[in-house]
Amino acid sequence: MSAATHSRNVTAALSLLCFLSLLSRIKSEELQILLNLKSSFRNSKTQLFDSWDSKTPLCNFPGIICNSNGSVSGIELSNQKLSGILPLDSICQLLSLERLSLGFNSLYGTVTEDLRNCTKLKYLDLGNNIFSGHVPDLSPLTDLQYLYLNTSGFSGSFPWKSLAEMKGLVQLSLGDNPFELTTEFPSELLSLTNLNLLYLSNCSLGGKIPAGIGNLVELVNLELSDNNIAGEIPAEIGKLTKLWQLELYNNNLSGKLPVGLRNLNKLENFDASRNNLEGDLSELKFLTNLVSLQLFENSFSGEVPAELGGFKRLVNLSLYTNKLTGPLPQKLGSWAEFGFIDVSENFLTGPIPPDMCKRGTMNMLLMLQNNFTGKIPESYASCKTLLRFRVSKNSLFGEVPAGIWGLPAVNIIDLEFNQFEGPITSDIKNAKGLAQLFVGNNRLTGGLPEEISGATSLVSIQLNENRFSDEIPASIGELKHLGTLHLQSNMFSGSVPDSLGSCSSLNDINISNNSLSGKIPPSLGSLPSLNALDLSHNQLSGQIPASLASVRLSLLDLSDNRLSGPVPPSLSIAAYNGSFAGNPGLCSPEITSFRRCPPNSGMSRDVRTLIICFSVGLAILLVALAWFTYLRKSEKDDDQERSLKEESWDLKSFHVLTFTEDEILDSIKQENLIGNGGSGHVYRVLLSNGKELAVKHIWNNVDSKLGWKKARSTTPMLAKRGGGKSKEFDAEVQTLSSIRHVNVVKLYCSITSEDSSLLVYEYLPNGSLWDRLHGCRKTKLDWNSRHEIAIGAAKGLEYLHHGCSRPVIHRDVKSSNILLDEFLKPRISDFGLAKGMVQANNGGQSSTHVIAGTHGYIAPEYGYTYKVNEKSDVYSFGVVLMELVTGKRPIEPEFGENRDIVSWVYNNLKNRERVISLVDSDIPEVLKEEAIKVLKIAVLCTARLPELRPTMRSVVQMLEEAEPCKLVGIIVTKDGASKRMDGLDEKKFDPDFQSFGKTHFANQKNT
The missing domain is CATH 1.20.5 (Single alpha-helices involved in coiled-coils or other helix-helix interfaces)
Known part of the structure; x- marks a missing residue:
């Protein structure tokens, strides 16, 4: 071997050694970075990190991808229940990192400028988290091909300019973030000619869609919904011939559908609903691959193109609230597994297309308020999948096919204001899902069948203005959920069924203008929810039942009958003026127009x-x-x-005090008592400086409470509770002494003695939320106040769960533990059952066989596992949200036996009308949609499985977004997946959702 060769070999060996040494050092550094990442997410509920340790090769870490050199090139941790602050300063030191996927977690805090150092990234997914603040400048990330930041709480101005250098972007998803409103459509997007997905829905876009949109010829999915985009749809959009989905829903677009739209022959989903579009639909007749067409709430006119009847893939058609005329294509929906049609509120004519349920998959037929004629096609009588059948306000006639009455899944049958004839058949016994039966203002005849009792889900029966006859069947009393019964203006005879008194949910009865006779059944007076009773214009006789005097009715009309005897004094009030007219046999000393009752009348x-x-x-x-x-x-x-004055007291302060121990002790007297609790009394204390305080007096043992100095009993119960400070006192002091939050009640100090303890709080003059909603201090709370109370209380709980150095579980969240100051700002109070999360879930403290909390607020899992968990607080807070929206208590007689507000709300999520009916009547109609947004959050919070409930941090974010036109909810489907939901409209019903609404979410290939 020559010297030169030997020298080269030595050099190569040294180089190899240097390379291996460098590689070893890099791996060591990367290992430390990953362990730091694990530490940042230490509070996450995942077992993913169990094998992330120094003994395991980092390339074997779950979720870690390495390149051929063994360096970390990818972090794939999407949908792993991660929680924590993203340590980008550390992550971006991974020099070979090309893929960072952290979507669908609960990461919070800000995304820092350190992201700019991840210069080799090709794939970045931070979507569906709960970040705050703005998106940093991304201009150094020039290699990015996939960028997903949607639904993550970002705000402020988005750095659109930084996109201009990302020429390789293939998918861009920024939607569902409350960015600052743009005045111009971002021109930087128009140079991203490789894009196949552009999801910018609900991110505050303004301006007009520029003609340059036609440059993005690779687009497959373009979503610009829920923005403030105005102007016309540019004709250049017709150049996007690869489009599969075009979503322009809920903007301010105007003008006609552009010529050239017909070129989008691969388009399957087109939604331009809720705009100001006009003109005809002729451009659509060429889009033969359409699967879903939604153009509702515009001003389109002319006829529905006949060609739609030949569209062999069309399954969803929603054109309601336009100005369309002419007939529907008779072959419409007959080719595919058709799902729903809604063409309501137009001027359409002709017959109902007969074959839309030909494949047995249709779930909604909504054609109300048009000029349709003819009979209901017999084919729909066997459409077992139908959920909603609504054809009211047309000119339809003939007998209703018998099978329609007995459709097993249908929850609403609406045939009002037509010319239907014939009877309601006994098939109705098969309609187990039927909740609302609306057939008023027709020509229906016959009797109401006994078999109606088989439709056990009925909530509303409205048969008014028909030709029904015979007796009202006694079996109607078996309908335990029935709330509304309208049978007025028919020819019913016989007596009012006494069995109606068994319909415990009834609140509105109108059987006026019939031929009923006999006595008014006293059982009506036992209906706990009855609000309106109209039995006028019949032939009823006998006395007015005394039981009606105990029912609080907003409407009572017994006029024009044959009643006799005295009018009960409690009914002889101005509110019921005219309620008894036309009954010559009635007498009353209070009603001046009536004859006075003889001395012996009535007894x-x-x-x-x-x-x-x-x-x-x-x-x-x-x-x-x-x-x-x-x-x-x-x-x-x-x-x-x-005894208080004789005691030796020890004061511990937790804030700067402006009062003395004696001032407090001198005020513990009967005239200052404002409340009683299970562990003691609460007093209002007025200091000499005018400041008010609330003092809770807690007895340290049972005997002290009875007046003795020391516990003398040796019985097990008293021995267990006697001696020392109470558990409630210890829990409250331990929790509140270190907490500083505007939405948690302030504890100034504790004053303790051998036998009792005093806790001194700030005084909240407006009492509790329970008082304002249900109690003796009940007042009308406007929706803004309710919404602010919800956000404030949520922030208080968020702080307890996420902001304390030792997170706290309250365990007794309820409206009576949410106190209100003079400005109705809420404070979380009463921490007698609170536990630290560590204490609550370690060792012997992980469970208790005494269920802590209050009936109606307790999470379902607590009854069988007794586990203490922060998600139990989330459930209880969901109940509070339901109280705020509905005005109902957690337990009400109208909910039914063994049912609470949660089950009542869930049972009414089947359609729009029932959901709207849940909202408190004190909330104006124009704000009910906003209230429903909060109700959706309440539904999420009360999911039966704790892992499906959001964190309180997520709840705060959703509540803050639930302002007018801002809410984006995440709905959990039956299979456990999540989808975005916004708006509330029966025309956008999705039966896979626990609730319903328009589905709008980024169509990301990686998810």
């Missing part, structure tokens, strides 16, 4: 004498009892005040 002299004697005796007994109670109470209060 005998002996009975009256007995009642008077009993009343006098009872009054004497009550006075004596009250005097005895007062004396005992005064004695007890004196003993309590003496």
Whole structure:
């Protein structure tokens, strides 16, 4: 071997050694970076990181991709339940990183400028997280091909200019972020000629769609919905011949569909609904591959192109609220597995196309408010998949096919304002899902079949203005969910069924203008939710049942019958003026237009004498009892005040105090008592400086509460509770002493003695949210106040779960533990059951066999696992949101036996009308859509499986977005997947959702 060769070999060996040494050092550094990443996500609920340790080769870490050199080239951690702040300063030190995929997690905080150092990235997915702040300048990331930042809470101005250098971008998804509104459509997008996906829905785009959009000829999916884009759709959009989906929904677009749209012959989904578009639909007749066509709420006119009847892939057609005329193509929907049609609120004529359910897949037929004629085609009687059948306000006639009445899945049958004839058949017993039956203003005849009791889900029956006859069947009393019964203006005879008293949910009864006779059943007075009762214009006789006097009715009309006897005094009020007219046999000393009742009317002299004697005796007994109670109470209060002053007290302050211990002790007296709890009393204290405080007095043991100095009982119960400070006191002090948050009640200090303890709080003059919604201080809360209360309370819980150094589970979240200050700003209070998450889930403290919390608010898993979990607080908060939206208590008689507000809400998520009916009547119609946005969040919070509930951090974000025209919800489907939902419209119903709404989400290939 020559010297030269030897020298070269030595040099090569040294180079190899240097390379291996460098590689080893890089791997060591990359290992440390990944371990730091694991540490940043240490609070995540995932087992993904269990094998991320120094003993495992980093290329074997789950979610890590290495290149041929063994360096980290990809981090694939999407949809892994990650939570934490993204450490980009560390991640971007991975010099070979080309793929960073962290979508569909719960990452929060800001995305820092360190992202600019990830210069080799080709794929970046941070979408579907809960970041805040703006998106940093991305201009150094010139190699990016896939960029997903959608649905992640970004705000501020997006750096559109930084996109200009990303010539290789193939997919760009920025939608569903509250960016600042642009005045011009971003021109930088027009140079990205490699794009096949552009998702910019709901990200505050303004201006007009420029003609340059036609440059993006590779586009397969273009979504610009839910923005502020105006002007016409440019003709150049016809150059995008590869388009599969075009979404322009909910903008301010005007003008006609552009000539050239016909060139998009690969288009399957086209939605330009809720704009100001006009003209005819002739350009659509060439789009033979359409699967879904939605152009509702525009001003289109002319006829529906006949060619649509030959579209062999069309399954969804929604053209409602336009000015369309002429007939529908008779072959419409007969070729494919048709899903739904909604052409309501137009001027369409002719017959209903007969074959839209030919394949047995149709779920909605909505054709109300047109000029359709003819009969209902017999084919729909066997359409077992139909959920909604609505053809009201047309000119249809003939008998309704018998099978329509018994469709097993249908939840609404709406035939009102037509010319239908014939009976409701016994087939209705098969309609197990039927909730609403609307057939008013027709020519229907016959009796209401006994078999109607088989339609057990019925909530509303409206048969008014027909020709029904015979008796009202007693079986109607078996309909436990029935809330509305309208049978007025028919020819029903016989008596009012006594069984109606079993319909515990009934709130509106109208059986006026019939031929009913007999007495008014007293059982109607036992209906707990009855609000309106109209039995006028019949032949009812006998006395008005005394039981009706106990029902609070907003409408009562018993006029024009044959009633006799006295009008109950509680019904003889101005609110019911005219309610008893046309009954010559009635008498009343209070109603001046009626004759006065004779002395013996209604009861005998002996009975009256007995009642008077009993009343006098009872009054004497009550006075004596009250005097005895007062004396005992005064004695007890004196003993309590003496014992407090004699005690030796220890004060611990948690804030700067402006009062003394004596000022507090001197105020613990009966006249300052404002509340009682299971562990003690609450007093209002007015300081000399005018400041008000609330003081909770907690007895340290049972015997102390009874007045003794020390616990003397040796019984197990008292021995267990006696001695030392109470658990409630310890929990409250431990939790509140270190908390500083505007939405958590402030604890100033504790004052303790051997036998009792005092907790001194800020005083909240407006009481609790429960008081404002349901209690004696109930007032009308406007929607803005309710929404702000929801956000504030959510932020308080978010702080407890995510902001404390030792996260806290409240365990008793409810409206009575949300207090309101003078400005109705909320404070989370009462931490007697609170636990730290570590304490609650470690060792023997992981569960308890006493269910903590309040009935109606307790998460379902607590009943069988007893596990303490922050998602239990989320569930309880979801119940509070339902209270705010509906105005209902968590438990109400109208919900039914063993049912609560959550099951009641879920049972009413089947259609738009029922959802809207859930909203508190105190909330104006124009704001009910906004309230429903919050109801959707409540539904997410109360998911039966804890892992499907959002974190409180996500709840805060969604509530903040749930302002007018801003909400984007994530709906969990039956298979556990998640989809974006916004708006609320029966025409956008998706039966796969637990709720419903328009589906709009980035069509990312990687997800």
